[in-house]
Amino acid sequence: MANPHDYATAAPEIFLALAAMALLMLGVFRGNRSTRSLCWLAVASFAIALLLVFQAPAERSVSFAGMYVADSFTAFVKAMVLIASGAGLIMSMGYIRDEGMARFEYPVLFMLATLGMMMMVSANDLIALYMGIELQSLALYVIAAFQRDSLRSTEAGLKYFVLGALSSGMLLYGCSLIYGFTGATGFDAIAVALKGQEHAGIGLIVGIVFLCAGLAFKVSAVPFHMWTPDVYEGAPTPVTAFFAVAPKIAALALFMRALIVPFLAISADWQQIIIVISIASMLLGAFAAIWQDNIKRLMAYSSIGHVGYALIGLAAGSTEGVRGVLVYLAIYLAMNVGTFACILCMRRKTGMVEGVSDLAGLSKSNPMMALALAIFMFSMAGIPPLGGFFGKFYVFIAAMNAELYALAVIGVLASVVGAFYYLRIIKVMYFDEPGEPFEGPMSVEMRAIIGLCSIVVVFFAFYTAPFVASAEVAAAALVP
Amino acid sequence: MILQGLTFYLFAAIAVAAATMVVSARNPVHSVLFLILTFFTTAGLFVLIGAEFLAMVLVVVYVGAVAVLFMFVVMMLDINFVEMREGFLQYMPIGVLVGIILLVELLMILGTATMSPEVMAAGTEPIPDLAQRQNTAALGDVIYTKYIYLFQAAGMILLTAMIGAIVLTLRQRPGVRKQVVAKQLARRREDAVELKKVQPGQGI
Numbered sequence: 001m002a003n004p005h006d007y008a009t010a011a012p013e014i015f016l017a018l019a020a021m022a023l024l025m026l027g028v029f030r031g032n033r034s035t036r037s038l039c040w041l042a043v044a045s046f047a048i049a050l051l052l053v054f055q056a057p058a059e060r061s062v063s064f065a066g067m068y069v070a071d072s073f074t075a076f077v078k079a080m081v082l083i084a085s086g087a088g089l090i091m092s093m094g095y096i097r098d099e100g101m102a103r104f105e106y107p108v109l110f111m112l113a114t115l116g117m118m119m120m121v122s123a124n125d126l127i128a129l130y131m132g133i134e135l136q137s138l139a140l141y142v143i144a145a146f147q148r149d150s151l152r153s154t155e156a157g158l159k160y161f162v163l164g165a166l167s168s169g170m171l172l173y174g175c176s177l178i179y180g181f182t183g184a185t186g187f188d189a190i191a192v193a194l195k196g197q198e199h200a201g202i203g204l205i206v207g208i209v210f211l212c213a214g215l216a217f218k219v220s221a222v223p224f225h226m227w228t229p230d231v232y233e234g235a236p237t238p239v240t241a242f243f244a245v246a247p248k249i250a251a252l253a254l255f256m257r258a259l260i261v262p263f264l265a266i267s268a269d270w271q272q273i274i275i276v277i278s279i280a281s282m283l284l285g286a287f288a289a290i291w292q293d294n295i296k297r298l299m300a301y302s303s304i305g306h307v308g309y310a311l312i313g314l315a316a317g318s319t320e321g322v323r324g325v326l327v328y329l330a331i332y333l334a335m336n337v338g339t340f341a342c343i344l345c346m347r348r349k350t351g352m353v354e355g356v357s358d359l360a361g362l363s364k365s366n367p368m369m370a371l372a373l374a375i376f377m378f379s380m381a382g383i384p385p386l387g388g389f390f391g392k393f394y395v396f397i398a399a400m401n402a403e404l405y406a407l408a409v410i411g412v413l414a415s416v417v418g419a420f421y422y423l424r425i426i427k428v429m430y431f432d433e434p435g436e437p438f439e440g441p442m443s444v445e446m447r448a449i450i451g452l453c454s455i456v457v458v459f460f461a462f463y464t465a466p467f468v469a470s471a472e473v474a475a476a477a478l479v480p
Numbered sequence: 481m482i483l484q485g486l487t488f489y490l491f492a493a494i495a496v497a498a499a500t501m502v503v504s505a506r507n508p509v510h511s512v513l514f515l516i517l518t519f520f521t522t523a524g525l526f527v528l529i530g531a532e533f534l535a536m537v538l539v540v541v542y543v544g545a546v547a548v549l550f551m552f553v554v555m556m557l558d559i560n561f562v563e564m565r566e567g568f569l570q571y572m573p574i575g576v577l578v579g580i581i582l583l584v585e586l587l588m589i590l591g592t593a594t595m596s597p598e599v600m601a602a603g604t605e606p607i608p609d610l611a612q613r614q615n616t617a618a619l620g621d622v623i624y625t626k627y628i629y630l631f632q633a634a635g636m637i638l639l640t641a642m643i644g645a646i647v648l649t650l651r652q653r654p655g656v657r658k659q660v661v662a663k664q665l666a667r668r669r670e671d672a673v674e675l676k677k678v679q680p681g682q683g684i
Contacts, residue, residue, distance in 0.1 A: 010629075017636060024643070064629035105647045112640045119633060131633040138637060142644035157648075 006063035019045035020111035027104030042107035046086040069124035076474035077253040088242035113139035117250035156234025171214025177207030190262035218251040222280035232300035241340030274315040281308030282414035316402035322475035324395035331391040338453030361434025381419035387460035495521040
């Protein structure tokens with residue numbers, strides 16, 4: 001049944017899997033000396049996989065007995081995931097060398113995690129969904145604990161593992177209930193089984209609730225967000241940068257597909273769940289970050305808030321909503337990668353520093369980095385004309401058109417509160433007494449990443465129309 | 481038919497007896513040995529109903545790997561099992577009571593539940609008749625065709641788990657003296673033995 005066509009549609013995944021195994025072999029034979037070259041090879045593999053993603057035909061093709069789907073939505077999201085992973089790996093190279101964790105498994109685990117994310121994005125079946133999530137999570141648990149001699153890193157890995165296992169259990173329980181009450185595991189088959197129904201039976205609703213709980217864990221939406229600040233703080237900084245972007249994008253894409261494709265007929269039933277977790281995430285992200293002094297914890301709460309805004313688009317459940325989420329995620333990618341690249345440059349002679357107060361007077365000691373960080377912070381706060389404003393704009397528009405006025409209003413209010421702590425960072429950088437400057441010149445890779453991300457964020461206003469149009473095409477592939 | 485029935489009762493009786501011994505044996509090593517016996521006889525039961533694949537997996541995976549692992553754990557950990565079992569008699573009445581209540585509840589559910597014919601049909605549909613296809617072959621038919629994507633994905637997950645276990649636990653300790661065969665073979669007589677001519681009456 002798996003004919004050559006099936007393998008052709010899954011070419012990016014197959015290539016990435018083979019490349020990961022080849023690099024693993026290379027690493028085993030060459031040892032840890034080769035870590036840096038393996039990292040670059042892994043980045044090259046991401047680039048080739050990206051080419052393969054773009055080469056695939058745009059129309060929807062379902063393969064492997066309905067378990068794997070490729071369409072313009074998956075292509076759009078996979079492109080973001082691959083770019084985020086590549087950027088995450090490039091940002092890691094200096095750090096893992098300096099911190100003595102440059103072992104050759106690092107790039108291999110990045111590739112396996114990315115493979116899992118691509119499988120999540122392309123999952124069209126509850127079993128394929130679970131397989132993708134597990135592959136991604138398992139690799140991420142190990143990467144979180146990669147600095148195995150550091151107590152904080154191992155604690156982060158263990159915490160992430162235990163809570164991740166719990167969420168997988170809930171997800172599986174939900175999947176089994178959904179299978180039991182609809183008689184199918186494939187998303188398309190479930191949609192057929194539910195055709196013409198106004199409301200789901202109580203058993204199916206319980207199943208959907210558990211599925212949402214499991215997925216909310218993976219995107220770290222309230223009330224399943226508790227692990228996020230601890231894991232983000234404890235994990236090595238480049239790993240945190242990776243966690244904050246690529247897995248979130250993949251999990252949100254999966255969240256959208258797993259609710260919209262099979263359960264569109266009964267959207268009134270799951271919409272309320274998404275509205276509640278979206279509001280809770282936005283509010284917690286806005287208020288809890290105010291008291292944080294550790295910048296990694298602050299970014300964790302900020303990412304919880306951003307997930308809340310993105311979920312507004314899912315709550316709308318329309319093509320417009322999905323389009324909004326995709327635009328939001330793309331800008332989120334640029335802002336977060338840029339911010340974490342700046343955080344990774346916060347190094348003094350004594351080692352990495354993570355306090356917000358350590359940024360004091362950055363505008364004098366390193367004006368370019370201060371300017372870039374200020375741009376990212378303004379963008380995250382949603383100040384026009386920067387990219388972050390457009391991300392929020394498109395999800396709020398979708399919410400208004402779906403008549404979710406309360407959701408949109410709370411979203412705007414939460415973003416006003418959230419602006420406080422983003423602006424506080426800018427205040428610390430520009431108006432506080434300078435502290436000890438950060439060490440040394442930034443590496444070429446870091447400069448390139450920070451520069452590129454700032455360009456994307458600043459000039460987003462000029463290419464909004466074509467970008468939103470391509471997001472629209474991708475969204476139309478998901479919502480019929 | 482009679483022979484099959486007799487074999488079933490023989491295997492079943494041994495399995496139940498061995499399982500009882502697993503939890504009641506005083507020596508934990510004996511427990512593991514009885515566990516192996518239980519696995520083996522259960523595998524025999526699977527063969528009787530024509531599920532030879534499950535039987536093989538039970539022997540290969542559970543006896544070959546899991547039981548051996550248990551054996552390692554039991555022998556390596558210093559657990560006082562006798563102490564753990566203290567107070568067993570004290571808890572037994574409540575335990576038996578809970579067990580009986582559970583059994584009654586299960587019987588009540590199983591006694592009243594009925595399966596609709598469609599559900600039964602949906603469950604048996606993918607299984608070809610035993611007379612036509614052995615179940616190992618039937619499993620192979622779907623695993624390598626319909627479920628190839630999931631099968632390969634499971635392989636990648638196991639690979640990740642293996643890499644993870646090695647990354648997090650394998651440590652190269654410095655200063656360990658390892659046997660280097662090449663070095664041993666390259667050693668010549670002159671490097672190791674020195675002949676001294678000892679003059680009589682002088683010593684070295």
